[in-house]
Amino acid sequence: MEKETNSWSGMADQLMKTWTEVGTQAWKSWFDLMGLAARNPIADTKPGMESINQRFVENQELLLRLLKLSFNTWQDIFPKVESGEDWQYSLKNYTEQLRSQVDDFSKGTLKVNQNAAELWQLYIKEMQKFSQLWANALGASMGPLSQAAVTRTSQPWIELNNLYWNLLYEETFGSLMQIPLLGPTREFNNKLLGAFDGWTKLYRASIDYQILLADIQAQSFEELMRELISLAEKGEKVKDWRQFQELWGRTADEVFEKAFCSEENLKVRGRFLNALNNYRLDQQELVEVWMKTMNMPLRSEVDEVHKSIYELRKEVKNLKKTLAKYEAQAQANPPTPEKPPTDEQQ
Amino acid sequence: MKLKRKQTHQLQKSRQQMNSSNQELDSTVVGRKHKAMLPFLMQMRLEDASDEYTELTKKVFKGIENLSRLREEDIEIGSTPREVVYREDKLILYRFQPIVEQPLSIPVLIVYALVNRPFMVDLQEDRSLVANLLKLGLDIYLIDWGYPTRADRWLTLDDYINGYINNCVDFIRTKHGLDKINLLGICQGGTFSLCYSAIYPEKVKNLIVMVTPVDFQISDALLYMRGGCTVGAEALDIDLMVNSLGNIPGDFLNFEFLMLKPRQLGIQKYLDFPEIMHSEDKLLNFLRMEKWIFDSPDQAGEAYRQFLKDFYQANKLIKGEVMIGDKQVNLGNVCMPILNLYAEKDHLVPPKSSIALEKYVGTNDYTVLSFPVGHIGMYVSGKVQRDLPPVIANWLNARAD
Numbered sequence: 152m153e154k155e156t157n158s159w160s161g162m163a164d165q166l167m168k169t170w171t172e173v174g175t176q177a178w179k180s181w182f183d184l185m186g187l188a189a190r191n192p193i194a195d196t197k198p199g200m201e202s203i204n205q206r207f208v209e210n211q212e213l214l215l216r217l218l219k220l221s222f223n224t225w226q227d228i229f230p231k232v233e234s235g236e237d238w239q240y241s242l243k244n245y246t247e248q249l250r251s252q253v254d255d256f257s258k259g260t261l262k263v264n265q266n267a268a269e270l271w272q273l274y275i276k277e278m279q280k281f282s283q284l285w286a287n288a289l290g291a292s293m294g295p296l297s298q299a300a301v302t303r304t305s306q307p308w309i310e311l312n313n314l315y316w317n318l319l320y321e322e323t324f325g326s327l328m329q330i331p332l333l334g335p336t337r338e339f340n341n342k343l344l345g346a347f348d349g350w351t352k353l354y355r356a357s358i359d360y361q362i363l364l365a366d367i368q369a370q371s372f373e374e375l376m377r378e379l380i381s382l383a384e385k386g387e388k389v390k391d392w393r394q395f396q397e398l399w400g401r402t403a404d405e406v407f408e409k410a411f412c413s414e415e416n417l418k419v420r421g422r423f424l425n426a427l428n429n430y431r432l433d434q435q436e437l438v439e440v441w442m443k444t445m446n447m448p449l450r451s452e453v454d455e456v457h458k459s460i461y462e463l464r465k466e467v468k469n470l471k472k473t474l475a476k477y478e479a480q481a482q483a484n485p486p487t488p489e490k491p492p493t494d495e496q497q
Numbered sequence: 498m499k500l501k502r503k504q505t506h507q508l509q510k511s512r513q514q515m516n517s518s519n520q521e522l523d524s525t526v527v528g529r530k531h532k533a534m535l536p537f538l539m540q541m542r543l544e545d546a547s548d549e550y551t552e553l554t555k556k557v558f559k560g561i562e563n564l565s566r567l568r569e570e571d572i573e574i575g576s577t578p579r580e581v582v583y584r585e586d587k588l589i590l591y592r593f594q595p596i597v598e599q600p601l602s603i604p605v606l607i608v609y610a611l612v613n614r615p616f617m618v619d620l621q622e623d624r625s626l627v628a629n630l631l632k633l634g635l636d637i638y639l640i641d642w643g644y645p646t647r648a649d650r651w652l653t654l655d656d657y658i659n660g661y662i663n664n665c666v667d668f669i670r671t672k673h674g675l676d677k678i679n680l681l682g683i684c685q686g687g688t689f690s691l692c693y694s695a696i697y698p699e700k701v702k703n704l705i706v707m708v709t710p711v712d713f714q715i716s717d718a719l720l721y722m723r724g725g726c727t728v729g730a731e732a733l734d735i736d737l738m739v740n741s742l743g744n745i746p747g748d749f750l751n752f753e754f755l756m757l758k759p760r761q762l763g764i765q766k767y768l769d770f771p772e773i774m775h776s777e778d779k780l781l782n783f784l785r786m787e788k789w790i791f792d793s794p795d796q797a798g799e800a801y802r803q804f805l806k807d808f809y810q811a812n813k814l815i816k817g818e819v820m821i822g823d824k825q826v827n828l829g830n831v832c833m834p835i836l837n838l839y840a841e842k843d844h845l846v847p848p849k850s851s852i853a854l855e856k857y858v859g860t861n862d863y864t865v866l867s868f869p870v871g872h873i874g875m876y877v878s879g880k881v882q883r884d885l886p887p888v889i890a891n892w893l894n895a896r897a898d
Contacts, residue, residue, distance in 0.1 A: 397765070424734070428740075465660075
């Protein structure tokens with residue numbers, strides 16, 4: 152028994168790692184989306200063969216690992232079914248192991264959350280990546296001009312963040328978090344701290360969402376095992392890998408569907424999406440401060456220009472339509488030409 | 498020849514490896530006296546398993562050969578000859594080249610959804626709704642919405658319906674000297690066509706809607722749930738999303754659609770890939786579908802905001818409360834003949850959502866018909882490709898006077 156419990160624990164650990172990876176991929180998709188906004192949307196939404204192959208390879212590898220793990224679990228449980236042992240107890244035990252892994256994951260991340268200093272450090276690291284993304288996009292779009300603007304050094308945002316890292320974190324972090332902000336950089340500091348707050352909320356919400364996804368995975372796995380046992384009890388055989396995969400796909404997606412019809416789960420997902428969007432707004436504000444200092448056009452200014460063009464375009468279209476209407480009317484009812492004045496009238 | 502020898506060697510090698518790993522597994526399991534009880538793998542003999550893997554390896558080799566020959570242009574979507582007849586901003590109106598001498602005098606304008614490219618109706622030569630309709634004597638126009646950029650984030654449903662669709666309809670009416678034309682709205686494009694027909698009934702002769710959502714609050718529908726209809730902004734804060742992103746990225750919507758059936762849509766189909774990649778035709782079909790699925794335009798922010806809030810979250814279409822610009826949409830005004838086509842296994846637009854239409858429209862000539870496929874199956878299923886075009890053509894011919 153002890154040996155089997157250890158085995159379950161080991162497998163649960165592996166499964167957790169794989170599921171976390173699934174969560175990370177979901178995350179990556181989101182951050183890629185954020186990045187897309189800064190690049191050419193047309194070019195980026197047209198995947199070629201390369202992206203198709205890449206997607207195929209990634210998913211193939213991930214699923215093969217999950218298949219192997221689930222098959223191992225099945226090997227452990229099935230003999231108990233055959234020999235009339237309490238398989239339900241075994242399955243319950245196994246899924247409890249899975250859930251305890253989820254709990255550990257949750258406790259670990261919450262512990263990080265409680266440590267503000269560590270969180271700030273993480274935030275700055277993320278900011279550096281984010282800044283690099285923006286600087287790259289700017290560099291690509293503005294070419295030599297941007298190089299001049301960034302004084303031909305490495306990404307200016309990294310330096311700026313490092314500066315604030317020193318100023319805000321290493322020297323005065325604690326006090327700056329508490330007191331009203333002062334000085335010429337007051338507005339920037341305010342936005343930076345606001346973004347930190349937004350990032351903290353996003354961090355927490357994303358952990359909640361990942362925990363939720365992992366829990367749904369655990370449920371779907373439990374359901375798969377039940378389905379296999381139920382089939383075996385009826386004497387129905389799963390003939391090959393393909394049938395096994397199909398069964399798993401159907402079972403897992405059914406669990407997923409049910410889970411995301413729950414209001415509580417929808418709220419967890421909603422908090423993640425909302426935190427992500429709020430954080431993006433915070434980021435935009437920060438970027439605008441920097442762009443303003445570099446005398447560059449701001450996103451909000453460009454939006455304003457776009458809006459004006461949109462409204463003007465609409466107005467021109469309406470005027471053209473009205474004009475065409477009057478022209479058609481004029482053609483249908485041409486005005487009677489005025490008779491030249493007669494001699495008498497003259 | 499060299500390659501062949503190399504492949505044979507590799508096949509033999511993989512077969513040996515497979516035998517050896519099967520023997521290893523066999524000895525482990527037999528040792529645990531589980532052989533008779535273990536499931537599927539043990540129900541296959543080692544020779545069978547080995548043969549299966551050899552066959553699969555052969556297919557993969559052939560598939561790689563096929564893949565290496567293919568180029569992006571080989572998976573171009575939209576093969577039926579067409580010409581650009583009208584442009585406005587990013588919109589392009591196409592007219593497909595009629596292939597019968599005297600096509601039906603009232604042309605059909607196809608209005609597709611904003612969420613994918615419209616060429617699903619013309620996927621490839623042998624799977625093209627458009628080509629089949631042309632063969633049956635119809636004159637087909639199609640709106641291509643293009644790819645909205647950040648400059649289009651302020652476009653509203655008013656611009657799409659009272660603007661673009663109305664201008665296209667007027668263009669076709671003028672070109673053919675007609676008061677009314679036929680509309681074929683697909684998915685979200687069907688919802689747009691319903692709004693349009695309610696506002697401008699004098700310009701629509703016959704209306705066909707296909708896999709079209711009408712009642713958006715179907716309790717067991719996944720998109721309805723995900724739209725945050727039951728929970729509201731806590732599940733999906735549309736205003737925040739549009740304010741933050743401007744346009745809604747097409748990839749985000751794709752991700753959301755995949756998450757409705759994450760394992761089947763995200764993983765399962767790629768596992769089936771090696772089974773089809775040896776066949777060039779099947780491989781091309783697969784790649785064309787992939788290209789279509791992931792070639793998703795962004796959604797103009799303001800239009801997305803109104804569609805999600807008014808249609809999904811508040812279900813205003815069936816309540817007669819939708820405002821498109823300054824015009825109210827009353828489905829009771831839709832008095833022209835309607836053909837409502839839906840897919841019985843549709844997980845994106847549940848049948849109940851489409852069927853509801855009958856209760857709200859003002860027509861006396863209403864036909865509803867279903868096909869035993871899913872949402873995408875309506876365009877690509879061989880059986881539907883065979884049965885659907887005659888249904889549409891016959892229905893329109895019967896109402897051509």
